[in-house]
Amino acid sequence: MTIAESTPPRLAGRTREEIAARVARDLPDGVTVNLGVGIPLLVPQAIPEGVEVFLQSENGVLGMGPAPDDGGDPDLTDAGKQPITLIPGAAIVDSATSFAIIRGGHLDVTILGALQVSESADLANWYVPGRHPAVGGAMDLVAGTPEVWVCMEHVDREGRPKIVDACTFPLTGHGVVTRVYTDLAVFHVEDGALVLVECAPGATARDVRERTTAAYSERLR
Amino acid sequence: MTIAESTPPRLAGRTREEIAARVARDLPDGVTVNLGVGIPLLVPQAIPEGVEVFLQSENGVLGMGPAPDDGGDPDLTDAGKQPITLIPGAAIVDSATSFAIIRGGHLDVTILGALQVSESADLANWYVPGRHPAVGGAMDLVAGTPEVWVCMEHVDREGRPKIVDACTFPLTGHGVVTRVYTDLAVFHVEDGALVLVECAPGATARDVRERTTAAYSERLR
Amino acid sequence: MIDKYREDLAQALDIVWSGATIAIGGFGSSGRPDALLNALSDLDKRDLHLYVNNVGHDFTGVGRLVVEGRVRRVTASFPILQEFYRMYFDGRVELELIPQGTLAERMRAGGAGIPAFFTPSGAGTMLSDGSFPLAYDEGEAARHVPRKESRDFDGRPHVLEHGIRADFSLVKAQKGDRKGNLRFHRSARNFNPLAAMCGRTSFAEIEQLVDVDALDPDDIHVPGVLIDHVAMTAAPVPAAVQEGVS
């Protein structure tokens, strides 16, 4: 059986922007958040009016604003080395203090992409064996932040499930994920196990089941 | 045999000010120093012209100046909670950074008083059993600073030696002392053992021997 | 909207429960959060475990909590107050005595997600060998500070010390804004940033409330993410007035 035969067809679920907007809806006012690369970087634009989300960047920025209109300050970048601005009330700290804040649980939510999430909430998002290994702050973020929300496509480019019984990619952390937002569904982690709480518009519970190898329970609203 | 019979008579060796001046003569230009209470606090006034000694205070002051002429700044005190000034080039750090600097060996010399020094360079200077226990930063200072210089009277008020074979008071640190300056003598510690290198004016090597229960070698200049 | 400023200090602080562990800034009276400490007394909080460098000479702040019998244990490097020692020897308060640098580093570590670290400070002394009396009973040492795990690094003995994660922290700053950003003045900084780091909920009393964009981001000593509640420092109250007619 080839991959083409074994994988169900692609569904038109949430776009990347819609995933980001779905995540943004769940962020309470006043929350402090770290954003990984990819879909998470689309979250700030989707924050509803009147909600303040305080953004942290692991290179020592607390209170990150949007990209500058002009070239910006060369001494002011985010963790992806891109120019940024600061909001009023921002503070700069050194890298040890930045990670003291991260590891010490002083952020509320970290939102990041993933290669795989397992049914026991393990996360793999830093390394594809054979490629170039680099880890950055991912392992600190998932070890320290109380809420670890994954934003990703439900299946990979070949249509293979990314929410799996056990991660085959090297782990970033064990049992660290607390929510998963994909184009097809939203999962919460409760008592260390996945619970499907929402199907995206255009996706049914059966669609999700067919594209997920992890065991999970359902409590659809 | 009572104490009065067993102890040799008191000698007129160096005064407290003279001990401090003797220590000051050994401080190289540009050295960073922490001063304990007692005789060490007399050292700054004895620093020769043209020699810069940079004073640190464990509560987070680097570059301590003399006491203020007026009442001073209530937010600026030394480790003894006394008002101080700052010299040009001074810096303030928090207590964790202050002790990171201390424990990490970034000071050159710590000068402190002692209850006892042993022949293996152990120091006891924080606690007389039965009295009120309080330690402050003494254990960090002796653990971290490369040079630990003790300034004290050679014998206690009852005439009993303070440079002893083994400390009877609770230790501040094991084998940490590098020099001892008393009213009668100067000892260096070499390969973990005491060496008498100088007798104070008015004291002979025999005087020192009679008032010292520690084993030590002599290399008088 | 993040606004951590509280008009009513007592109301904000009333979430502290009796029995709580509390990390406190200050070195002696320098940088000590007296308004917060006095409010704990006024709110009749009891059975507290304080992490604080000093128990000062006077009966304000930490000293007042102690002499009013509200403190179960003090973890400190340099208590001074005679009355504190009398209560310690009488078995009415416990003393966990630790080196000053160990206290600062334990506060920072606990707030930094570091559960334990090795330090040379105190290795091979009665502060690490299990012989220091934690509590007295009828004039005798009844319980001791537990012996600390020891390990050699580079041929020198070190002891394992544990990060402090307190239920609450109380700090005092010179300036603060509504986002909780703080600045300290001179050596009043001392333990305050470390206390701010290690409390699960942290209170800051400030001398001056400044606009949210008044502090340069490079000049902030404690970022607001570490602070939950900001209130004004009370004007100092002379001891005579406290004990007198009012």
Added chain:
Amino acid sequence: MIDKYREDLAQALDIVWSGATIAIGGFGSSGRPDALLNALSDLDKRDLHLYVNNVGHDFTGVGRLVVEGRVRRVTASFPILQEFYRMYFDGRVELELIPQGTLAERMRAGGAGIPAFFTPSGAGTMLSDGSFPLAYDEGEAARHVPRKESRDFDGRPHVLEHGIRADFSLVKAQKGDRKGNLRFHRSARNFNPLAAMCGRTSFAEIEQLVDVDALDPDDIHVPGVLIDHVAMTAAPVPAAVQEGVS
């Protein structure tokens, strides 16, 4: 008289020996001490072990040292340079990959007299279980980063990480004075204060030399006691000029 300012950067830096361990500030090119790094190349230093967060995209600074074959090992969290990985897989440079927060904390700890600490970061992953290849030989993993000691705290696994004490450290600051006091601008601060802490001898390149009383004591990010030599930042040299006629 304490005067740490050095007119001749190369002369001052020439005390670095080939084979040395060197801690380096910067996050990517932000706050990276390129004048000092380029001087190490110009002085023909070799066999270096670098502690640095990134091996950047470009061939200046850390990248230049690497591509010139001057580096024995890199301890980093996020190398990026393609050429670096080619050399790593070819067995010409070793990679000790560690989490970013662990690198920052290890630098601070080493400079703070803390030989080791426990952290949850990386516990139970290939960065701590002994399976990450430190060095390749003929396309195969020849040696691995040693397995890290593990211990549970509060029911969660943690790994023991060791403080970094480097022979030298190289940092870049915006402002500095002749006592070695430093200030950084915005997120160019990053790893610089930690690198400054952990080198036995530390070099700072600065954009601006200020009078000794110009920096407010409350606003100094790195106190001079941690810095041994201060020199000016070189003007940026375009890569084309470096590789060209001059």
